[in-house]
Amino acid sequence: MTMFLAGACTRDPALSPRQDGRQERNGAGDSAAPELDRRAVVGQTVYVPVYSHIYYRDERRVIQLAVTLSVRNTDADRGIVINEVRYFDSDGKPVRKYLSKPVVLGPMASMDFVVHETDTAGGAGASFIVEWTAAGSVTEPVIEAVMISTASAQGISLVSPGRVLRKLPVPE
Numbered sequence: 001m002t003m004f005l006a007g008a009c010t011r012d013p014a015l016s017p018r019q020d021g022r023q024e025r026n027g028a029g030d031s032a033a034p035e036l037d038r039r040a041v042v043g044q045t046v047y048v049p050v051y052s053h054i055y056y057r058d059e060r061r062v063i064q065l066a067v068t069l070s071v072r073n074t075d076a077d078r079g080i081v082i083n084e085v086r087y088f089d090s091d092g093k094p095v096r097k098y099l100s101k102p103v104v105l106g107p108m109a110s111m112d113f114v115v116h117e118t119d120t121a122g123g124a125g126a127s128f129i130v131e132w133t134a135a136g137s138v139t140e141p142v143i144e145a146v147m148i149s150t151a152s153a154q155g156i157s158l159v160s161p162g163r164v165l166r167k168l169p170v171p172e
Helices: none
Strands: 015-017 023-025 041-049 053-056 058-064 066-072 080-088 094-097 103-105 110-115 127-133 142-149 156-161 163-169
Touching: 041 142, 041 156, 066 080, 066 127, 080 110, 103 110
Parallel strands: none
Antiparallel strands: 015 023, 041 127, 041 163, 053 058, 066 110, 066 142, 080 094, 080 103, 080 127, 142 156
16 A cells, blocks of 8 residues: 655745755845844853763662764854863763864754763763854753663653853843
8 A cells, every 4th residue: 555645845035945954034024023132241151960871670780871962053143162071970970072172053943962871980970061152132042862772672761951140142
C-alpha cells in the first residue's frame, strides 16, 4: 500500500534563503512584527547542572548518560557572543574548556556542546558555566542540558535548565 501526503507550504515574504540553507530577514514586514519582550541585559553567567551518570537501586549501579548542552539565542534581531563554556566535575574542579576564543551566535541560532556517554570525568554532580555578552539589550538566551541514555531496551532522558548566577545590566 502506498500513501501520498500532500500539503501546502507558505513562505514568509520577509524571509529569503541563504546559501547555507538558513533564512534571513529582508526587512520587509519588520515593523508589523510583534516586539519581543526585551530584558535589560547585555550578558550573563549561567550555571547548568548536568549528570554524566545517575544511580539506580544503590550507589554501586549507574547508568551512563550522554550530555548535550544547548545554547540558543532567542533574539530575532541581534547576535550574542558566547565567551566561555566550562565543564566542572562533582568537586567543582575544572574538567575542560569548550571554546578557545569567543564565538558569535547569530539571531535565533543555537550551538551544542557534548559530553560523550563514556566520559565519566564530571561525575554525578557535574556542571557547566556559560558566559555570554551582547553589544546591546537582547532577549535572554535559553541555556539548558539534555541528558540521555539508550542502554539495552531502556531509555532515559533528563532536561536541566540553566540558572543565572550573574547579570550584566545595560549601562545607563
